[in-house]
Amino acid sequence: MDICIVTHKLLKGDGQARVNYEIVNEVLKRDHNVAVLASYVAPDLLLMPNIKWIKVSVKGWPTQLLKNQIFAIISTILLLFVKKKYDLIMVNGFITWVKSDINAVHFVHSSWLKSSAHPFRLRKNIFGVYQLLFTYINSIFEKISFSRSKHLVPVSEKVKDEILEFTNHTNLHVIMNGVNTREFYPDKSMSRQKWSLPENVPLALFAGDIKSSRKNLDSILKAMVDVEGLHLVVAGSTKGSPYLKMAEQLELQNRVQFLGFRNDIPNLMKCADFFVFPSRYEACTLVVLEALASGLPVITTYESGVSELVGSKAGFIISHPEDLVGLGRAMKLLSTDDNQRKWLSINAREIAEEQSWESVAAKYIKLFEEVSSEKELMVDVNKRKPKNFGVRNSGK
Template identity: 50%
Template sequence: MKICIVTRNIMKGDGQSRVNYEIAWEAIRCGHDVTMLASSVDLELQQSPQAHWIEIQVQKWPTQILGGLAFSWQCARWLARHRAGLDVVMVNGANTNERSDINAVHFVHTSWLRSHVHPWQLRRDLYGAYQWLFSALNAYWEKKAFQKTNIVVAVSEKVKQELLNIGVPSDRIRVILNGVDLHEFSPGTSDRLKLGLPEGVTLALFVGDILTSRKNLDSVLRALVNTPDLHLAVAGTTEGSPFPKLVSDLNLSQRVHFLGFRRDVSELMKGADFFVFPSRYEACTLVLLEAIASGLPVITANSAGGAEIITPDCGIVLPDSEDIQALAEALTKLASDRNQRDRMGHAARAIAERHSWTSIAQKYVEIFEELTKVQVQV
């Protein structure tokens, strides 16, 4: 089978890039040929004889909008010339306007545009206006792209609902959650002192972008005021972040530990007692999967895509990300009972083991093979 994957990056990184990386390798392991229309591709993947990289250069374009348009146009032009030689074409969202067989949806811009934490709702300036234009254009392009495909894969139940809300028929939607590296993220212990973490205290961990309020660190900090025996470690770039000042204003400086941007998140998770991430808007966050794979109980919110896999056995899912009192109660519940945390951590790992990258990639390859069989029958 000859498969074509269209996406900006196919790397062992985060999010969409990692999903496509795993799909490409699984397809190759199954004996298929993979053509990749992308701007960057993992070096080892490039070296596989079954992988073929068509480089799509967009670096010269000065904005995301123009870069996206250039990528879409170049991919569409290549596909128009070579489509007959391909069995399956998988695109990601609106990254090309050419007809596809599968569209993997990692984000729905129509829903993001309506979110109360969209930059345009928070900043009525040039930056906010640009973000509004970027989201509005992508929302329009996505709707057109979803009409030009056979199967739409949503990366969470939340994304599925967002697709239904914009008119994608339910019988064309499949849900395949993102995966997790079960070797990199696994239960264990680490030396808190070497990681810059406080010793001898109960420690919650928050990981994410803290430059804006989207991930909801502000609510976590306000809830922490009512959880006096708990410390919080925060991994994320602090330059330009409003939260160090908020910590000072709330008199939490002795209990909140900013770690800056970190690449050793798996080690940080081994040093924490539980994970807190009540994000106000996520399509399907990898960090929740990484936390449960590390054997951590989690506190999250319904507004975080992927939260549907968090059961009461392994964590707490808040119905409302803005309910600071409920968040404080959840923090207190986990902070006060080590035995409960241990039980929840074991249950968390068991759930994560059903979401390995290999198992997730296999589901996509099964859809490829299903589509090929249908084409043969026709």
């Protein structure tokens, strides 16, 4: 197959970019040809045969909103000249104005716009207004993009339901995100000394953006007040974060350790007892899958698409992100019940093994093959249709 994929970036360190990285990597291993329209492609992918990078530069534009619109315009112009070369075109949300065969849906702006945790509802300033404008414009364009795509691939059942709130699209194929099960795996021999973390105490881990309220670190801190003995380690850039001060105000500074941005999350997960991530909105976050692969029981919410995997077998699903009582109860149980934690840990790893990047990429490739065959069949049918040259029957 000759496949064209349109995405902003392909690299290992980001959600959507990581998904596309793994898809392209697996497609290339199977000797298909891939053209990538992107602003950045990981160098290791470019060393592989059968890949062509069509660079879409948005450097110099001042905001992400403008960069996205410029990317869409440039990618549209480029695709108009080359789209007939490919068996199928896959895009990611609203990213181009060209019609696509497959659209991978990693985020639904229309749903985020309604969320009580949207920045505009929390901050009535320039930042809040910008975020409102960003989400509103994307919510309009994503609807157009979905309507111009033959097949949609939501990354969770939650995302699928959100799409169906504003469209009656019939070709939806849920493919959840994956995880590197060789990089993330259980290993209780890992020492906490490297991070100066206390030994022989229950240790919870949170990893993510701690500047935004969407990830809901504030609820974790508030609930921790009533969970005696529990320690929390937080991985995420602390610049501009209000939560260091909140931890002090709640008198948790001796039980909460902020490590800043980390690139050693796999090892950090090996020394934690459980992962807590009560996000206020999430499509299918990779960090929770990484925690499951590391054998960590997970506490999350129904607002996170990955809760479909966690269920009751690998952790606890809090009914609502603001449910401090439920969150505190779950953290206390995982802090004190070793047997429960071990049982959930085993299940977590088993669930993650079914979501390896290889198996997820294989699902995408299977869909590629089906869509490509479907297109070939349609071309065949159209060729066989009798041609009407406009000659009328004279009746003689």
